[in-house]
Each structure stands twice: as structure tokens, then as C-alpha cells.
Amino acid sequence: MPFTNIIDKPSLIISKDKVARNIDKIISKVENIKKFRPHFKTHQSFETGEIFRKKGVDKITVSSVDMAEYFSGYGWDDITIALLVNIREINKINNLAGKITLNLLVESVYVTRFLEKNLQSNVNIFIKIDTGYHRTGLLPNDDKIFEITKVIKSSNKMSFAGFLTHAGNTYKAKGRDEVLEIMDSAYNQLNGLKKRFIDEFPQTIISYGDTPSCSMATNCDIFDEIRPGNFVYYDIMQYHIGSCTLDDIAVAVACPVVALHPGKEEMVVYGGAVHLSKESLEGDNGFKTYGYIVNLTDDGWTLPIAGAYVSNISQEHGIIKMPEKELLKYKPGDLLGILPVHSCLTANLLDNQIII
């Protein structure tokens, strides 16, 4: 039975083959799979996690304590929470640290002291470094780095793990050269810190994460650890950055058609902001878009239909612009597929997911 038969509302369709291929491609960029700690915030799915496990992955990154609890429940026992420690969650952190290898991020002396006083089990601590994204983290020359390592050293619950950055600035880069420059600069900054601290903390590693550079670099071996996440599904934002081909995008949102307006070259689908998210970008056609349109097939989907895109969304509706010739192939009750702009947000919104 084709998978489309069981769909009655907006659903995330996940191509297992594309996911496996995307994972293989990233694994090939490190000499040892132990350097690979994929970020599971994109998929948040134990089933997609199992595809990683079969490839030999045994440590992961997540972006919240809740997500760490979720994956710990599925047997993942070495988890980095790549959001600065939220001290209000200390009870949940202690609970997790008692069960698994837990790696936390800090950038504040105050928070590190709080952990020293309140931790009940052992954790590893990374210092978050700002290598150019300027969202969070300390600059490499910030004296607080010394203060934090001192607090860690004096603690019998914390071990210093090393320096970690998220190079989110690659998302604004213009082309591969600039992406690789950002990666190189991050390496130089992190490695400079590693050299300064390696004698005092011989286990110091440098951990780097972001999908555009890990996708575009020929290899990522300069780092001790990489943490890309989005690559597992990719999306049209990554396609526009140059991280992937359209064929690499491993998810599509199946949406039932509810109305056809051929005079306006428009179609209305059940599928809106609570399914796709409001993330948008400027498409090749110069218009704002919330997704590209594909035809669903018995075992997947086609490449995008030329000239078709999600032009607007409200809470539950999506408005699809589509050339009349293509549009007239549809009737209400048919399904179409939408390649999302930002798969992390779309996967987070859609509970009903079908792996094909």
C-alpha cells in the first residue's frame, strides 16, 4: 500500500534512504566516528536516532534538558546539552547526571559556581566560545575563561571537557569560500585556547558544530568533535546556502488539498504555520516563500515543481502558487508535498511522522 493512503492530515514524511545517505556523507568527513556527536534537535525522534545508532554513533547533542531526558529514555547515555545551563533545571540536571555521561555548557562564573554548589553527580563542562556568531559564548581572550576553569578545577563534581562553539554565522555567509573561512577562523580560535589549557587539562577537546561548514568542507578532522544537526534532513534554506542539493532534502510535509483556484493559479492546502512554522525565505523567483512544492509518489516525492511554492500561510492554511497547467492535475482530497524552509522547526511541530 502506498504510504499516501494512510495520510489524512499534515504529516512529516521522512525518507530513510536520504537520511542514511546524509549521515554517511558527514561520517566520511571524520577519520573516526568517535569524533561525531550529531545534534538531535533537528529530528527529535527516537526512530531517526536509531538510523544513527546503526551507523555506529553512540554520543549525541541536544538543545534542552527535556530532549536529553527523552533520548536518555531510548538508551543514549552520552549527551551534550548545547544550550547554556539553565540553573532553574538543576533538579532535572542532577537526575540525568546520575544516569548518563552528561556534558554541559557554561559561559558565566556565576553559573559555574552555582553548579559547584548544587551538582550531586559528575558532569563534564565545556566553555562556550564565541568565534564570530555573537549569539552566546565568551570571546577567546576573555579573562572569565580562567576564572571558570579555576572553579571547575576546585570542584569534585565537574571535569573540564574543553571549548565548544556553534558557528551559526555560516548561515549568513556568501558562498563556500566564506563558509570555510568561518570554519578555519573558529578552528584557530579554539585551537589557540586548547594549546593554552592542554597542560593543565590534558583531556581538553575542541568541539565545533554547524551544518553548512560540515557539509561543505572536504573533511572536518581539524576538530576533535563535530556537532552538525540539520544535515540529517536538510531543507530549502540549506539548499540556498549551498549545503545540499534539492535531492538531499530528506523530509517533505504531505498536505491535503482543500481548494483549487485556477483563475488565481492558487491552491489551498490543509497545512499552515502550526505545521510548517513561519520560517520563510526569498525564493529564486524573488518572492517570499514558506516551502517548495513536490508531487508525492508511491515511494517518495519528485523534485520541486517549477514555479510552484507556498506563498502564504496562516494558522492551518497554506496558499500554494502553482502554474495552472500543473494545478489542474489536482482535485480536493489529493495530497501534495512541501519541502520545508527550516526542517528543525517543521519536525518540532509535526507529531505525526511517517518514515518511508
Added chain:
Amino acid sequence: MPFTNIIDKPSLIISKDKVARNIDKIISKVENIKKFRPHFKTHQSFETGEIFRKKGVDKITVSSVDMAEYFSGYGWDDITIALLVNIREINKINNLAGKITLNLLVESVYVTRFLEKNLQSNVNIFIKIDTGYHRTGLLPNDDKIFEITKVIKSSNKMSFAGFLTHAGNTYKAKGRDEVLEIMDSAYNQLNGLKKRFIDEFPQTIISYGDTPSCSMATNCDIFDEIRPGNFVYYDIMQYHIGSCTLDDIAVAVACPVVALHPGKEEMVVYGGAVHLSKESLEGDNGFKTYGYIVNLTDDGWTLPIAGAYVSNISQEHGIIKMPEKELLKYKPGDLLGILPVHSCLTANLLDNQIII
């Protein structure tokens, strides 16, 4: 104990008093509460639904079959699903129609014929009219209206309920006068249709919905039914349109502070796109914003802090711009409140909700 003590992660705080006041204000605009069929898509919460029930409301609007099932489970037995019928959900529709008074929307002859063949219980059918928003619906002079009423008349499962519009074009209106013109024009179009069909279908009503016009009009008695939704919570988008005051906004998202960057006049909170949504608007300051900042108090929150706003969000992080003087009052682990740009999307994302 102040409600803030129990919060360890992003949470939707709902002010019961403000919700009740917002409901009272809308009810005062119709001569009879029977004309009021609030849209529950904004809150999607049985608890907020109970506040409506205590005011005497006994019929509601929702935007999906799933939402109708949810509220039917809490005793709501007269529900309009204000999304065009998705025929793939016919089994769930039949199941609901066997239990409650179910009102559906169509704009297509094809779908109406499908319903005629496949319905197993009685439903009421509205024809969706496009009175200017141009998202869905038939123009008032479209011949399909006659065809659809013919199919309905010949069916022993469908009763014709009347004409329904959503005047979403008020969201782009410049000021109260234009909003009221849109409302007036919608009334004239719907009432023209009612006059043409009232002899054949004496039960015909005209149903109108949107928050800006129902908030700004002195009264809404020209319609047989109004279906505003967002007014229950409001948000800063509605404040900018002119539908409400800042003090009317009945929800705030409590977010733990995870980092302070006084040098940049920035703060980082645990609270991002998976909590607030990516809905943004241009603030009074000319910058893009994802929310305004308030201080939480023991029993609610203050008015927004001047010059403070959410300037950027990623999946789990929010970046708050805040004058240094205000910022220095905070430390990591404190909570701040965010008034959302679009409360419907924020409430949809946040499972943990606290009514105060």
C-alpha cells in the same frame, strides 16, 4: 507561593482576569450571547474554554477536525470547523457528526457532492464567502453558490446553515476607519446573499469573524453570528493594529535567563522559535521583533520595559535587547516575561501553561 517559583522552562502564563475581561468586552457587543461563537484556535485549551462556558457561551469555532474532537471531549457539543472540509478526514467527520452538532464549510461543488455521498450523520453546511481577504471562499456573485445549495437541498444529511466569511484583510488595514469599512463591506456582501436565499432556506444566517473588527466596532449586531478568536489573549500584533491596549494582552511567556551580555546590552533566555514561533513584526523602534519584554511580578506582569524587545531567536534561544540599566537587575536563573507577537502560534507551541 508566587507562580514563578514552579517555573523551570519556557511557560505560557495566562491571566484569568484579563481573559475574562476580554471575553466580557466582546460579549457586550452583541445583543444576545447566542450570537457569539468564539474561535478556540487561539487558546486550544479546555481550561480557557471553561472561562467562556462560565460566561454562558455554548457554541464554538475551531480550525481543525482534531481540535473539534478535543473540545467535543470536554463537552462542547455545537462546533463549527472553520477550515474548508478536508475530505480525507471523512471518517473522523462522520464520527463527530454522530455525537455533536457539527457545522462545516465548503466552497466547492466537488466536495459538497463528496459529502452527499459519504456523510453518515447530519451536518450543517456554511458556504465560505470571500468578502475581500482573497484567501479562500467564493465571491458573492459566483454561480457555484447556486450549484452548492442545490446539492445541499437534495441531500438528506446536509442542512444549509448560511454564509460565512473571515475578514482577515483587517490585519493589513490602516487604522480603525479602514477596519470598519472592511466589516461593513463584508456585511453588505453577506446580507445580499442572505436576502437572495432566505426564502428557500429560512434558517440562513450570516457568520463573521476576525478580532480586529470585532474589537474596534462599537457593536456587532448586524451579523447573526461573530467568531473572533485571538481577542481572548490578544498580542503585540493586535496592539499594533489597534485592537487592544498593552494591558489587555492576557498571556506572557516566562523564560529563564541563561546569559547576560551588558556590554552589548543583550541578554540570552531559554525561549526561542519552538516556544514563541518565528512570527515577527517591525516594532515602534523600527527593528524586527519577536516580542516585548515585561517584568514578572508575584501575581502577573508589568507593562513592557521601554527599549527592551526580543531581537532574534533561534530554535531554543532568544536574544533580548535591553538598556544596560534594566539588564543589570537580572542574573542567570531569573525569569523574564515576553509578550508574544502572535499568541495563537505561541499558545499552540507551549504545552506547559499556567493560569493565574
